[in-house]
Amino acid sequence: MGLDSLDRAVTALRSGQLVVFPTETVYGLGANALSAQAVARIYDAKGRPADNPVIVHVATIADARALCRHWPDTAERLAQRFWPGPLSLVLPRARHVPDIVTGGLDTVALRIPDHPIALEFLRRSGLPVAAPSANRSGRPSPTRVEHARDDLGERVAVYVDGGPCAVGLESTVVDLTGAPRILRQGGVPRADLEAVVGSLAAAPDTKRPLAPGMKYRHYAPQVPVVVVDRVDGDVRSEMIARFGRPCFVVGLENALDEKDMVRVAARSDADVWAREIFGLLRDLEKRFDAIVVERVDEGGRGAAVMERLLKAARA
Ligand code: TXA
Numbered sequence: 235m236g237l238d239s240l241d242r243a244v245t246a247l248r249s250g251q252l253v254v255f256p257t258e259t260v261y262g263l264g265a266n267a268l269s270a271q272a273v274a275r276i277y278d279a280k281g282r283p284a285d286n287p288v289i290v291h292v293a294t295i296a297d298a299r300a301l302c303r304h305w306p307d308t309a310e311r312l313a314q315r316f317w318p319g320p321l322s323l324v325l326p327r328a329r330h331v332p333d334i335v336t337g338g339l340d341t342v343a344l345r346i347p348d349h350p351i352a353l354e355f356l357r358r359s360g361l362p363v364a365a366p367s368a369n370r371s372g373r374p375s376p377t378r379v380e381h382a383r384d385d386l387g388e389r390v391a392v393y394v395d396g397g398p399c400a401v402g403l404e405s406t407v408v409d410l411t412g413a414p415r416i417l418r419q420g421g422v423p424r425a426d427l428e429a430v431v432g433s434l435a436a437a438p439d440t441k442r443p444l445a446p447g448m449k450y451r452h453y454a455p456q457v458p459v460v461v462v463d464r465v466d467g468d469v470r471s472e473m474i475a476r477f478g479r480p481c482f483v484v485g486l487e488n489a490l491d492e493k494d495m496v497r498v499a500a501r502s503d504a505d506v507w508a509r510e511i512f513g514l515l516r517d518l519e520k521r522f523d524a525i526v527v528e529r530v531d532e533g534g535r536g537a538a539v540m541e542r543l544l545k546a547a548r549a
């Protein structure tokens with residue numbers, strides 16, 4: 235990391251400009267969360283619909299509490315256990331949080347990211363930072379600074395490079411305004427949350443979007459994505475007949491050995507799939523006519539990986 239680029243990032247943030255910065259989940263496109271004008275630039279740069287609220291990043295639990303009207307005991311327990319980390323908590327917003335941050339909702343999503351550069355950026359700036367993933371709306375989320383640069387180019391004042399993201403998919407979003415429930419699956423698996431708060435309200439039914447952002451086209455590379463149970467010889471021939479030159483993204487268990495196959499990890503090794511999947515989609519879209527991916531096991535982060543893949547496939 236350049237300390238130098240961090241200084242420039244803080245200066246840019248304070249003057250209402252956009253900064254791309256690393257977190258452990260994906261790169262964020264940050265703006266001063268207390269400035270409606272600065273946050274408007276995020277929507278503009280991403281091409282993001284105005285009713286889709288953004289997550290506010292803070293350095294400490296005290297900073298998070300200052301942005302909400304009510305801090306329930308479940309928030310305290312989840313924050314103590316998972317922050318800094320890939321969990322966003324939705325709480326009743328304080329009055330000084332601008333409407334544009336919350337998409338007009340009366341709630342705000344908050345998180346402390348688990349990345350030394352992100353934390354240093356937040357501490358030095360002394361501001362809460364509104365930041366969606368740093369991709370153009372609908373594209374796969376950026377897990378390397380180049381991905382963000384490819385999508386956003388000159389729209390951003392400063393890019394802070396923190397290397398590849400360790401988690402690789404976005405935070406889990408949990409609504410705490412009523413009985414705790416998951417709005418978006420992500421870096422913290424359901425079972426880990428339930429170990430702290432007891433059982434969570436039902437799994438999100440993809441037919442009715444819970445987080446406003448879940449209803450939009452998402453994670454889509456420029457070529458079609460198809461999710462299959464297993465890639466065997468028949469599936470491979472069928473996909474080649476259908477697409478011309480597809481790439482096959484498979485588990486280590488797969489016995490086929492062809493040049494058009496990429497082996498990620500065992501299908502049960504969800505953390506590796508989570509870390510690699512967005513980068514693979516961005517890399518393979520440049521070189522193939524379609525991306526055919528094997529289903530992974532849903533334990534741990536596997537459920538969130540599958541949710542992203544199925545969305546990319548529907549787009
Ligand atoms: O890991 C992450 O969460 C990354 C990094 C940069 O922190 N950020 C991220 O932001 O994924 P974004 O904007 O791509 O996704 C935020 C999700 C959207 O689905 C949005 O609708 C939901 O969180 N969300 C934000 N504020 C909300 C609120 N007040 N109520 C319900 N959902 C909210």
Ligand code: MG
Nearest residue numbers: 366367375404
């Ligand atoms: Mg996003």
